[in-house]
Amino acid sequence: MAKLYFSYAAMNAGKSTLLLQVAHNYLEREMAVYILNSALDNRFGARKVASRIGIEKEADTFDQESNLRQMIDTQEPKPACVLIDEAHWLTAEQVEQLARAVDELRIPILTYGLRTDFKGELFSGSERLLALADELREIRTVCGCGRKAIMTLRTDGEGNVLADGPQTQIGGNEAYVSVCRNHWQQGIDSGTVSYS
Numbered sequence: 001m002a003k004l005y006f007s008y009a010a011m012n013a014g015k016s017t018l019l020l021q022v023a024h025n026y027l028e029r030e031m032a033v034y035i036l037n038s039a040l041d042n043r044f045g046a047r048k049v050a051s052r053i054g055i056e057k058e059a060d061t062f063d064q065e066s067n068l069r070q071m072i073d074t075q076e077p078k079p080a081c082v083l084i085d086e087a088h089w090l091t092a093e094q095v096e097q098l099a100r101a102v103d104e105l106r107i108p109i110l111t112y113g114l115r116t117d118f119k120g121e122l123f124s125g126s127e128r129l130l131a132l133a134d135e136l137r138e139i140r141t142v143c144g145c146g147r148k149a150i151m152t153l154r155t156d157g158e159g160n161v162l163a164d165g166p167q168t169q170i171g172g173n174e175a176y177v178s179v180c181r182n183h184w185q186q187g188i189d190s191g192t193v194s195y196s
Ligand SMILES: [Zn+2]
Pocket: 143, 144, 145, 146, 147, 179, 180, 181, 182, 183
């Protein structure tokens, strides 16, 4: 039975690397995969999924207007699996389209994304995926203190925590740090994080 999967994590946990590994496993068996990435993510150039450890693959892109059910249905050949990176940028409606694609087209769909933004709020895509996915998988990464990192802090070029701002921030000097909840709260409250 085909399923909808949501693998979630904080920033820099290696989500794209895992996605590309799954794609590789299918392609090695000569099975078609359809890879999608958000049009907002152009860190590595448009129309691909790239990992920080250096591997990459071509991808189609989605924006807020994309009809994903239709995009998947019109793929030739029919994909054995659909892989979606940056899935937190999906709209709630697009997640519902994916659930229909799984159930009606019987294609497994694996989505990868952030659970929460830098303010600790669920992304709309992640909220709907947490509600509708058949299987939830947590991708683990660690905070500087050694605890599991489940939150993401946004910092400016000098390492100062930015507690406010738009959810989508493209092209600035911001950087993101994955931290445990305790250090996320410390960062939000004091504007800086100390692990000692
Ligand atoms: Zn910590």
